[in-house]
Amino acid sequence: MKVFFLKDENFTYKIGKQIGQKLFPGAVICLNGDLGAGKTTITKSIAKELGIEEDITSPTFTIVNEYMDGKYPLYHFDVYRIGSSEEMYDIGFDEYVYSDGVSIIEWSNLIEDILPKERLDILITYEGEGRNISIVPYGDKYEEILEGVSL
Numbered sequence: 001m002k003v004f005f006l007k008d009e010n011f012t013y014k015i016g017k018q019i020g021q022k023l024f025p026g027a028v029i030c031l032n033g034d035l036g037a038g039k040t041t042i043t044k045s046i047a048k049e050l051g052i053e054e055d056i057t058s059p060t061f062t063i064v065n066e067y068m069d070g071k072y073p074l075y076h077f078d079v080y081r082i083g084s085s086e087e088m089y090d091i092g093f094d095e096y097v098y099s100d101g102v103s104i105i106e107w108s109n110l111i112e113d114i115l116p117k118e119r120l121d122i123l124i125t126y127e128g129e130g131r132n133i134s135i136v137p138y139g140d141k142y143e144e145i146l147e148g149v150s151l
Contacts, residue, residue, distance in 0.1 A: 001134060001135065001136045001137075002134070002135050002146055002149060003132060003133070003134045003135075004132070004133050004135075004149075004151050005127060005130055005131070005132055006038070006124075006130050006131040006132070006133055006151075007129075007130045008130065009038070009041060011130075011151060012038045012041045012042060012045070012124075012131065012133075013041065013044075013045040014045075014151065015042065015045075015133060015135075015149060015151070016041070016042040016043070016044070016045025016046045016049070017045050017046075017048070017049050018148055018149045018150070019042075019046055019049075019120070019145060019149060020045060020046035020047070020048070020049025020050055021049055021148065022144065022145040022148050023046070023049075023050065023072070023102050023145070024072075024141060025072055025099075025100035025101070025102075026098070026099065026100060026101075026102075027072075027102045027103070027120070027141070027142075027145075028097055028102075028103045028105070028115070028116050028118070028119040028120070029046070029102070029103070029104045029105070029119070029120050029122065030105050030108035030109075030115060030119055030120065030121045030122065031043070031104060031105065031106045031107075031108065031122050031124070032106075032107060032108060032109045032121070032122070032123050032124075033122075033123050033124035033125050033131075034124070034125055034126050037124040037125060037126060037131055038124045038131055038133075039058075039106045039107075039124060040056065040057070040058045040106070042122065042124070043056055043058075043076055043104050043106070044056040046074075046102075046104065047067060047070065047074055047076075050070035050071045050072060050074060050102065051069070051070040051071050052067045052069055052070035052074055053069065054067055054069065056076065058076075058078050058106065059076055059077065059078045060078045060080060060081065061081070063077060063078065063079065063081070063082070063091055064076065064077045064078075064091060064096065072100065072101050072102050073099070073100070073101030073102070074101060074102050074104065075096040075097075075099075075101050075102070075103045075104070076104050076106075077096075077103065077104065077105040077106060077108075078106045078107060079105060079106065079107045079108065079110050079111050080106065080107045080110070082107075082110055082111060085110075085111045085113050085114045088111055088114060089114075093114065097116060098116075108121070117138060117139070118138050118139030118141065118142060119138050119139070119142065120135065120136070120137055120138070120142045120145060120146070121135070121136040121137075121138065122134070122135050122136075123136075135149060
């Protein structure tokens with residue numbers, strides 16, 4: 001696990017860029033934290049690193065946005081409005097997460113029981129004028145990603 005203090009949005013982008021550089025087909029990134037803390041900002045910087053030029057927005061009402069024009073497909077989930085993990089199967093969650101794309105799941109703590117065992121968990125919380133970000137890898141590939149992350 002690594003913990004960083006992010007003074008401003010530029011530091012958030014930097015962390016996302018470093019993570020994005022190390023991603024691989026089938027990678028799963030789980031984002032949790034306070035409303036407005038920077039989950040979508042991290043996603044935007046990862047998407048940019050994957051070569052995605054489209055505007056990245058949080059899929060709050062659609063549950064998942066698909067971006068197909070990058071190095072790998074990107075599946076951006078926002079499960080804040082999901083009532084139960086079972087609802088995720090109705091939208092084809094397994095097909096997304098166990099594909100050759102990259103899945104980023106905001107509010108993943110709400111569906112923790114169906115998440116892959118190997119993944120990268122990121123928690124962003126407010127700390128004074130900035131944010132704290134905790135990154136926890138589960139699996140060797142995710143350990144490698146974390147090794148390359150620094151401020």
